[in-house]
C-alpha cells in the first residue's frame with residue numbers, strides 16, 4: 001500500500017500513475033481536493049524556461065498534456081495558446097535570444113517576434129513600451145479543476161481510495177513500513193509520498209526528515225469579468241515589470257492578472273490584500289490598457305511553495321519516503337510528468353520521463369548545492 005499525503009494535482013496525478021502500475025494507493029487530503037495551490041493557480045503551461053532540466057521536462061510534459069484528456073476520459077481543457085514574454089530593453093532582448101537558442105536546441109520552437117506580430121496574437125496589447133517578444137505557440141493552459149477531477153476519477157476507477165477532510169497528524173516508522181496517523185485512524189503503508197507542497201515541511205518534520213527548506217509565499221490573482229474570446233489567449237508577461245502577467249481563462253474568458261508581489265506567510269493564510277490589487281492593476285493596464293474598462297470580479301490568494309533555487313524537490317528522501325513538493329509558480333504544468341516519474345521511480349526504480357533527478361534532488365540543500373534559479377513568473 002502506498003500513502004500519498006496531499007490531494008493537489010501532484011498527489012492525485014501520482015496516485016493515478018501508481019494505480020496504472022498496479023499499486024494499491026490511498027490519498028489523504030486535509031481540506032477538499034485542489035484546495036491548496038492547485039485551484040488557485042493561473043492555469044499556465046510553458047516550456048519557456050531558462051535551464052535545460054526544466055525545458056526538457058516541460059517539453060515532455062506538454063506532449064503528455066496534449067493526450068491527457070483522451071487518456072483520462074475527460075476534457076482537461078488543454079489548449080496551445082502560447083506564452084508571450086515581452087522585452088523592455090536591449091539587454092533583455094539579448095537575454096531572450098540566449099534563452100531562445102537554448103530552447104530551440106532542445107526542440108522547443110520559441111522565436112523572437114516584433115510588435116506587429118505580437119499585436120496579431122494579442123489584439124488589445126499596448127505595443128509601445130516593448131522592443132520584442134519571445135513567443136512559443138506550443139505553450140498553453142489547461143483547467144486546474146477539470147484536470148484534477150479527471151485524474152481523480154480515472155484513479156478511482158483503478159481502485160485508488162481518497163480521503164477528503166482527513167489531515168495527516170503524525171507519522172511513525174515501523175519495521176519496513178510506515179504508520180500514517182490521521183483523524184480517521186491509523187493506516188499502515190509501505191511507502192509514503194509527501195505531495196503536500198507548501199505544507200511539505202510539516203510532513204517531513206513528522207517523519208524526522210526536516211531537510212528540505214520549502215517556504216510558503218503568498219501570491220495572488222485578480223480576475224475580471226469575461227471579455228470577448230481571442231483577445232488575451234496566451235499568457236502575456238513582461239518579466240521586467242515585476243513579472244506581471246495577464247491570461248484569459250480558457251473556460252469563461254475572464255482575465256487573470258498577477259504580479260510578483262510576495263508575502264511570506266503561513267500556508268493556511270489565504271487572505272487577499274488591497275495592496276496587491278492596487279499593484280497588479282497598475283501593471284496590467286499598461287500591458288492591455290482596455291482592461292481599465294473591465295470590472296474586477298474576484299481576487300484570491302494561494303501559495304508558491306518556494307525552495308531557495310525555485311526548483312522543486314523531487315525524489316527519495318529515505319527508505320519508503322518520497323517527496324514531490326516545492327513547485328514555486330510552476331507545479332500545475334509539471335504534474336503529468338512528475339506524477340509519472342514518481343510512480344515509475346517508486347515501482348521500477350527508474351523512469352522514462354526525462355526528469356533530471358540530480359537537478360531536483362531533495363537532498364541538494366543539505367549539501368549546500370543550489371541549482372540555477374528556475375524562471376518564475378508572477
Ligand SMILES: Cc1cc2nc3c(=O)[nH]c(=O)nc-3n(C[C@H](O)[C@H](O)[C@H](O)COP(=O)(O)OP(=O)(O)OC[C@H]3O[C@@H](n4cnc5c(N)ncnc54)[C@H](O)[C@@H]3O)c2cc1C
Pocket residue numbers: 005006007008009010011028029030031032033034035036037038039040041042043044045166167168169195196197198199219220221258301302303304324325327328329330331332333334378
Ligand atoms: C497565484 C498562483 C498562480 C499560479 N500559477 C501557476 C501557473 O500558471 N502554472 C503552474 O504550473 N503553476 C502555477 N502555480 C503553482 C501551482 O498552483 C502549484 O505549483 C501546484 O498547484 C502544486 O500542486 P501540488 O499538488 O503539489 O500542491 P497543492 O495543490 O498545494 O496540494 C497540496 C495539498 O496538500 C494538502 N495537505 C497539506 N497538509 C496536509 C496534511 N497534513 N494532511 C493531508 N493533506 C495535507 C493541502 O491541503 C493541499 O491540498 C500558481 C500558484 C499560485 C498561488
